[in-house]
Amino acid sequence: MGSTATAKIVALPMVDKQADPVPAAVETKASAAQVSATGPAATQMPIPEPEHIPTVSLTRVFVNLWGYVTRERIITASLACISIGALFLFWYLGTKYRLEFYIRFKNVPTPYEVYQQLTQVGLSNKYLVNIAISVRRILLGFMIATAIGVPLGLVIGKYQRVRDFFMPVVEIMRPIPAIAWVPMSIMLWPNNEASIVFITFIGAFFPILLNTIHGVHSLDGVLVRAARCLGASEIRLFLNVILPGSLPHIFTGLAVGMGVAWVSLIAAEMISGQFGVGYFTWEAYSLVDYPAIVLGMITIGVLGLACSGIIRMVGILLMPWLAFAPGGRR
Amino acid sequence: MTMAMTEAETHKGFIDVREMGVTFGANDNKVVAVDNVSLNVQPGEFVSLIGPSGCGKSTLLSIVAGFVKPTRGEALLDGKAITKPGSDRGVVFQQYSLFPWLSVRKNVEFGLKMAGVEQSKRNTTARALLDLAGLLSFENHYPDQLSGGMKQRIGIVRALATSPQVLLMDEPFGALDTQTRVVMQEILTNIWQQFRISVLFITHDIEESIFLSDRIYVMTARPGRIKAEIKVPLPRPRTAEMTDTPEFMNLVQELKGLIREESLAAMAPEIRDRGLSGFGMKVGPKGVGEIF
Ligand SMILES: Nc1ncnc2c1ncn2[C@@H]1O[C@H](COP(=O)(O)OP(=O)(O)OP(=O)(O)O)[C@@H](O)[C@H]1O
Numbered sequence: 257m258g259s260t261a262t263a264k265i266v267a268l269p270m271v272d273k274q275a276d277p278v279p280a281a282v283e284t285k286a287s288a289a290q291v292s293a294t295g296p297a298a299t300q301m302p303i304p305e306p307e308h309i310p311t312v313s314l315t316r317v318f319v320n321l322w323g324y325v326t327r328e329r330i331i332t333a334s335l336a337c338i339s340i341g342a343l344f345l346f347w348y349l350g351t352k353y354r355l356e357f358y359i360r361f362k363n364v365p366t367p368y369e370v371y372q373q374l375t376q377v378g379l380s381n382k383y384l385v386n387i388a389i390s391v392r393r394i395l396l397g398f399m400i401a402t403a404i405g406v407p408l409g410l411v412i413g414k415y416q417r418v419r420d421f422f423m424p425v426v427e428i429m430r431p432i433p434a435i436a437w438v439p440m441s442i443m444l445w446p447n448n449e450a451s452i453v454f455i456t457f458i459g460a461f462f463p464i465l466l467n468t469i470h471g472v473h474s475l476d477g478v479l480v481r482a483a484r485c486l487g488a489s490e491i492r493l494f495l496n497v498i499l500p501g502s503l504p505h506i507f508t509g510l511a512v513g514m515g516v517a518w519v520s521l522i523a524a525e526m527i528s529g530q531f532g533v534g535y536f537t538w539e540a541y542s543l544v545d546y547p548a549i550v551l552g553m554i555t556i557g558v559l560g561l562a563c564s565g566i567i568r569m570v571g572i573l574l575m576p577w578l579a580f581a582p583g584g585r586r
Numbered sequence: 587m588t589m590a591m592t593e594a595e596t597h598k599g600f601i602d603v604r605e606m607g608v609t610f611g612a613n614d615n616k617v618v619a620v621d622n623v624s625l626n627v628q629p630g631e632f633v634s635l636i637g638p639s640g641c642g643k644s645t646l647l648s649i650v651a652g653f654v655k656p657t658r659g660e661a662l663l664d665g666k667a668i669t670k671p672g673s674d675r676g677v678v679f680q681q682y683s684l685f686p687w688l689s690v691r692k693n694v695e696f697g698l699k700m701a702g703v704e705q706s707k708r709n710t711t712a713r714a715l716l717d718l719a720g721l722l723s724f725e726n727h728y729p730d731q732l733s734g735g736m737k738q739r740i741g742i743v744r745a746l747a748t749s750p751q752v753l754l755m756d757e758p759f760g761a762l763d764t765q766t767r768v769v770m771q772e773i774l775t776n777i778w779q780q781f782r783i784s785v786l787f788i789t790h791d792i793e794e795s796i797f798l799s800d801r802i803y804v805m806t807a808r809p810g811r812i813k814a815e816i817k818v819p820l821p822r823p824r825t826a827e828m829t830d831t832p833e834f835m836n837l838v839q840e841l842k843g844l845i846r847e848e849s850l851a852a853m854a855p856e857i858r859d860r861g862l863s864g865f866g867m868k869v870g871p872k873g874v875g876e877i878f
């Protein structure tokens with residue numbers, strides 16, 4: 257029984273022992289123990305070529321995505337269509353028969369009017385520029401929030417002292433909704449653009465920060481100990497264990513943060529803005545342009561959906577192991 | 587390489603624990619986990635530590651691993667005091683401790699990556715070790731796709747990848763079923779015979795400790811002390827058939843006797859006085875040792 261396993265290890269093309277002391281020792285011990293036990297035939301045992309390091313190619317990404325099209329997902333997609341369809345149907349019937357039972361559909365534009373609005377205004381420069389400006393604000397605020405929130409969250413989660421220092425401030429700031437920052441933000445920042453980005457940032461920041469902290473705390477301590485035993489320095493521990501280990505929670509934070517960022521952005525644009533989808537919607541109200549109000553609302557919904565969809569997609573590509581985790585991604 | 591080199595290698599990995607005491611907490615909720623324990627593991631030796639639950643086995647191992655500082659006494663590796671974890675001591679934990687976000691091979695490579703070994707060498711070493719564990723075909727799987735036994739085998743070879751001088755194992759097969767456990771024990775003896783490093787192995791399974799070890803330390807109930815030190819004179823390589831020999835059986839009986847006393851002592855006095863059978867529990871043919 258001993259000799260079969262014995263024969264195997266000698267055969268392995270271990271690393272060059274002169275050049276590198278660490279793996280060399282593996283070889284030295286392994287084969288030295290076997291010298292007597294093995295014949296020359298064993299030393300020729302083939303071992304498959306190491307696999308190529310996978311490169312990210314566009315085709316591969318598409319193939320991966322196509323792999324997600326299954327029966328299960330087709331059902332999911334159909335149900336999604338039905339639920340959205342039902343919403344539209346309710347809206348259509350409500351406006352068609354001008355329903356009045358406490359809520360009043362009297363002034364609500366019909367889906368068709370909104371569609372017409374879209375074809376007229378939809379491709380106009382004004383509308384598209386508003387969208388572009390909103391998206392730019394979101395991206396800026398969200399990226400800054402991620403760039404600060406994730407590293408800060410990791411450090412706060414890991415070190416008791418850092419936590420003691422930052423958490424009181426976080427706990428005081430967190431209940432203040434981003435909209436309440438609007439007046440302060442206008443005073444604080446030199447121009448309108450910066451103050452709106454700041455409000456978006458505030459909205460996204462706390463969900464990202466708190467979920468990252470939670471991610472570090474929920475990381476199994478044995479993994480940290482295992483990494484330490486394997487010689488991980490503090491910085492490598494962060495990059496190779498704490499960050500990937502918290503990644504699922506970080507992505508939860510990003511998704512929630514993105515939602516709050518949109519809420520904050522639209523509110524800020526309505527109050528203080530020039531340009532942006534929120535401003536577009538509010539302006540339509542001031543001008544009594546009802547179809548444009550609904551168009552603005554739908555635009556906000558679609559943009560928010562697209563943003564959280566992108567985050568989900570990046571999460572799936574970045575965390576392939578979650579597909580196998582017990583209870584993961586379901 | 588020469589035999590001389592191998593001997594030089596095996597002269598490393600001497601664990602020496604001297605008059606070690608560990609106390610957790612202070613004042614009212616003070617717990618003396620380990621009390622005045624001295625033990626050693628000679629270079630290349632396989633030593634087991636066996637004792638009732640809560641007697642401080644894991645605590646002792648954590649000290650040698652470098653996670654916990656002793657209250658009294660010291661732990662030395664090759665004459666140097668142990669102060670922090672390091673890759674000169676491989677550790678296999680009772681819980682599964684593979685990184686779920688890394689493939690099996692990347693898990694095995696982890697220690698080498700931390701040591702700054704370049705990718706191609708890491709790859710070769712990891713694949714050789716996976717082959718040794720019989721899991722080369724799973725190299726690109728994620729840990730969540732594997733069974734418990736597979737995970738522990740990978741945990742063992744991952745700990746060996748950096749060529750540590752000692753391997754510390756805390757009930758590594760505790761979560762496995764009996765059949766898997768027996769297979770794992772054989773795999774472990776094979777691996778150990780090839781690497782010839784010092785092993786400190788914690789278990790609560792008597793047969794397991796005899797089958798694997800050169801020497802066994804039996805600990806008392808908390809506060810843990812060394813109650814007995816038993817040499818296992820069985821020849822190597824050990825085979826599954828050996829477990830039926832009279833020598834093996836005698837050792838089992840001897841250890842059972844020692845441990846029975848301690849596991850009774852670890853229980854509440856009323857149970858101890860009534861005896862286990864009076865409490866409605868059967869003391870099976872294998873003795874009380876089976877149930878703690
Ligand atoms: N961090 C800690 N703080 C306080 N008490 C602790 C701590 N770690 C362990 N103990 C106590 O020390 C004693 C020994 O614990 P240890 O985990 O070493 O036991 P063990 O022999 O490994 O038991 P088992 O076989 O059940 O794993 C226990 O009573 C435990 O409650």
Ligand SMILES: [Mg+2]
Nearest residue numbers: 643644645756
């Ligand atoms: Mg334990």
